[in-house]
Amino acid sequence: MISKKMVAFVEGSSTIRAMFEEGKLLAEKYGAENVYDFSLGNPNVPAPAKVKEAIIDVLNEEEPTFVHGYMNNSGYEDIREKIALSINKKYGTSFDHNNIIMTVGAAGGINVILKTLLNPGDEVVAFAPYFGEYRSYAANYDADLVVVSANTTDFQPNLVEFREKLTSKTKAVIINSPNNPTGVVYTEETLRALAAVLNEKQKEFGTDIYLIADEPYRELAYDGVVVPYVTPYYKNTIVGYSYSKSLSLPGERIGYLVIPNEAADFENIIAAANVATRILGFVNAPSLLQRAIGRCLNEEVDLAFYNKNRETLYKGLCDAGYECIKPEGAFYLFVKTPIEKDAEFCQLAKKYNLLLVPGSAFACPGYVRIAYCVAHETIVNALPKFKVLMDEIKASKK
Numbered sequence: 029m030i031s032k033k034m035v036a037f038v039e040g041s042s043t044i045r046a047m048f049e050e051g052k053l054l055a056e057k058y059g060a061e062n063v064y065d066f067s068l069g070n071p072n073v074p075a076p077a078k079v080k081e082a083i084i085d086v087l088n089e090e091e092p093t094f095v096h097g098y099m100n101n102s103g104y105e106d107i108r109e110k111i112a113l114s115i116n117k118k119y120g121t122s123f124d125h126n127n128i129i130m131t132v133g134a135a136g137g138i139n140v141i142l143k144t145l146l147n148p149g150d151e152v153v154a155f156a157p158y159f160g161e162y163r164s165y166a167a168n169y170d171a172d173l174v175v176v177s178a179n180t181t182d183f184q185p186n187l188v189e190f191r192e193k194l195t196s197k198t199k200a201v202i203i204n205s206p207n208n209p210t211g212v213v214y215t216e217e218t219l220r221a222l223a224a225v226l227n228e229k230q231k232e233f234g235t236d237i238y239l240i241a242d243e244p245y246r247e248l249a250y251d252g253v254v255v256p257y258v259t260p261y262y263k264n265t266i267v268g269y270s271y272s273k274s275l276s277l278p279g280e281r282i283g284y285l286v287i288p289n290e291a292a293d294f295e296n297i298i299a300a301a302n303v304a305t306r307i308l309g310f311v312n313a314p315s316l317l318q319r320a321i322g323r324c325l326n327e328e329v330d331l332a333f334y335n336k337n338r339e340t341l342y343k344g345l346c347d348a349g350y351e352c353i354k355p356e357g358a359f360y361l362f363v364k365t366p367i368e369k370d371a372e373f374c375q376l377a378k379k380y381n382l383l384l385v386p387g388s389a390f391a392c393p394g395y396v397r398i399a400y401c402v403a404h405e406t407i408v409n410a411l412p413k414f415k416v417l418m419d420e421i422k423a424s425k426k
């Protein structure tokens with residue numbers, strides 16, 4: 029008999045993963061070219077060639093017992109130092125290796141920091157629409173996820189409601205920019221206002237509230253939009269970074285946490301995050317990938333590919349009569365459903381082999397997420413289907 033806690037997790041298990049499985053079945057039935065699977069954020073732009081080269085070079089040039097061995101739970105010190113310096117160079121911060129903990133992707137990093145911080149009954153605040161896994165991550169440590177409802181005007185966080193939802197039990201707030209599922213980038217103005225609310229509430233309650241910036245999409249921003257680095261805005265910020273999307277390495281499970289010196293209880297947090305890394309069973313982030321990443325800090329994936337998809341999809345959907353905001357980052361487009369129920373819309377879309385994720389999976393019903401990290405032809409061929417679907421819905425309303 030599995031644990032009661034796991035029963036709940038299995039029941040609420042990811043809609044997105046379920047759709048991904050369904051997509052595979054449909055592809056077998058109709059042929060992959062006739063299925064338009066927009067369900068999963070699995071990068072289809074290959075990792076830069078330098079990543080493969082770096083892995084090979086590490087294997088050829090570095091001592092095997094070092095490359096494949098255990099190390100400090102935080103990761104290799106020289107790699108953490110290189111990462112710290114590269115962040116400093118980009119954002120004018122002053123981190124060193126003591127501020128970096130290598131992680132098993134963003135998911136591993138968020139779990140490490142939540143395990144480090146949370147007591148049962150603590151509250152973690154997230155802004156809808158949010159990455160659905162946050163709920164399970166908070167529940168892992170018997171904390172409650174408190175959701176601030178979506179601001180559907182521009183999908184910047186709703187800070188009026190945020191202020192009301194903070195309590196003496198709030199231990200952490202998670203933000204994600206560029207955002208999954210909206211593609212929105214939080215502005216500097218947003219971050220300043222968010223920090224002001226947090227500072228006010230910390231003072232009022234006499235508590236520390238940690239802001240966790242979940243940033244797997246930091247590098248995926250278009251049209252020169254600036255993604256502000258969060259640590260300068262708020263002292264108790266912890267950044268969770270990942271190479272899953274920025275270098276198209278989601279299966280390799282590699283990322284890091286940045287824990288600034290000025291974060292309250294810094295030394296204990298670092299010590300506890302090391303232990304959390306160990307007892308969550310990660311022990312350390314994958315060693316070969318750490319070594320390889322150290323050689324790839326200036327590498328990027330081909331953003332032009334995603335950008336072309338973004339432009340084509342956005343224009344095609346608007347022309348077909350859909351309402352959506354143009355994403356500035358990540359590789360998702362969040363579209364208002366022309367009928368009220370998003371799940372029903374997804375069912376209708378499936379008739380045309382269009383696989384979309386309902387906004388309800390992100391606590392934002394009435395929308396669907398389209399992951400456009402797919403072949404360009406998939407978008408070109410899917411757009412007429414979206415148009416027919418819209419026409420069918422319009423006709424049924426008459």
Ligand code: PLP
Nearest residue numbers: 069133134135159204208270272
């Ligand atoms: N956070 C967000 C917002 C994501 O979209 C994802 C993955 O899609 C993750 C975290 C997990 O990323 P990783 O593969 O680095 O664990």
